[in-house]
Amino acid sequence: MLPYALIDLHCDTLTALSPEDAPLLEALRDPAKRDETVSAFTERVRNTDTLDLPGHHFSLSAIPEGVSWCQCCAIFLPDGLKGEDAIAYYDLHRHSFQRQMDVLSDKVRPCRTASDIEAAWAQGRAAAVLTVENGSALAGRLERVETLARDGVRMLTLTWNGENEIGSGNVTDRGLSDFGREAVRELERQGIIIDVSHLNDRGFNDLLEVAQKPFAASHSNARAVCGHKRNLTDDQVREMVRRGCLIGLNYYNAFLREDGQPALPDDLWRHAEHFLELGAEHCLALGSDADGADLPPWLDGPEKFAGLYQFFLDRGLTPVQAEGILWRNARNFYKEIC
Secondary structure: OOOOEEEEEEEOHHHOOOHHHHHHHHHHOOHHHHHHHHHHHHHHHHOOOHHHOOOOOOOHHHOOOOOEEEEEEEEEOOOOOOHHHHHHHHHHHHHHHHHHHHHOOOOEEEOOOHHHHHHHHHOOOEEEEEEEEOHHHHOOOOOHHHHHHHHOOOEEEOOOOOEOOOOEEOOOOOOOOHHHHHHHHHHHHOOOEEEOOOEOHHHHHHHHHHOOOOOEEOOOOEOOOOOOOOOEOHHHHHHHHHHOOEEEEOOOHHHHOOOOOOOOHHHHHHHHHHHHHOOOOOOEEEOOOEOOOOOOHHHOOHHHHHOHHHHHHHOOOOHHHHHHHHHHHHHHHHHHHO
């Protein structure tokens, strides 16, 4: 089975409907149009196997034969959904995940721990780990951390781009709120991995004052290579290395290079190489951002994702280093945290 395994820390495939459904999601974000679209949107979510749709960046049926795969599947909550609206949106997609795990059980198994992942692989099935992108799913209620833990959520991205009850994302300038600091402590207590992708620099510094356990940046690149604010600074990377955290390489064109040109394989390599130069050999993993971002055509599907093993070997990494990035570092991190 091994070394040909792959763990992807982040995709938006679970909440990505077909392209023709895009107007429904846009309308759902508009309070003036929400009531008339909720029922139609809900019906589509309840009846669409998003994790196995042709044409998506990630699809269970497209996993190459012989590759033991683990996919972290995020419930993505758009900025603007708060309180009961956020809870309802989270619940809708949580039920969708559970339904798909039943319907597609011949291909995939829901997993919460490293042992669960390895058991799924031993059965010849993919492993699916439920995560959440945007802490608005907590709706500002500390008790909801326990609810998410019971639901099987293993990682929570504290913010998206904007601001929620926890803190501020990369397009805003405030740090963690008092509730956000409490939420960090409770997330750690409940064994849910804290994810700092999208968090702004001030919020990151606030987190360092509160966090007692290693955390993750599930889909973030190196700001020294591409200057987007979504990427990590060298000081942030060094601190994450010191704390034994986890960093997932993001395949999004705009986070790979900043000149607006399509990203090339060497662009991804420059990020990986820079992380390794900063000492992140045992912290570096994959976080594709599949079905949530514009990916380059040479890296837009499971077969191409799996090809990164040979990609890293061709650029001089040892098999042990390549395996570390593809799956071993993430597996070891899950063993420690989950």
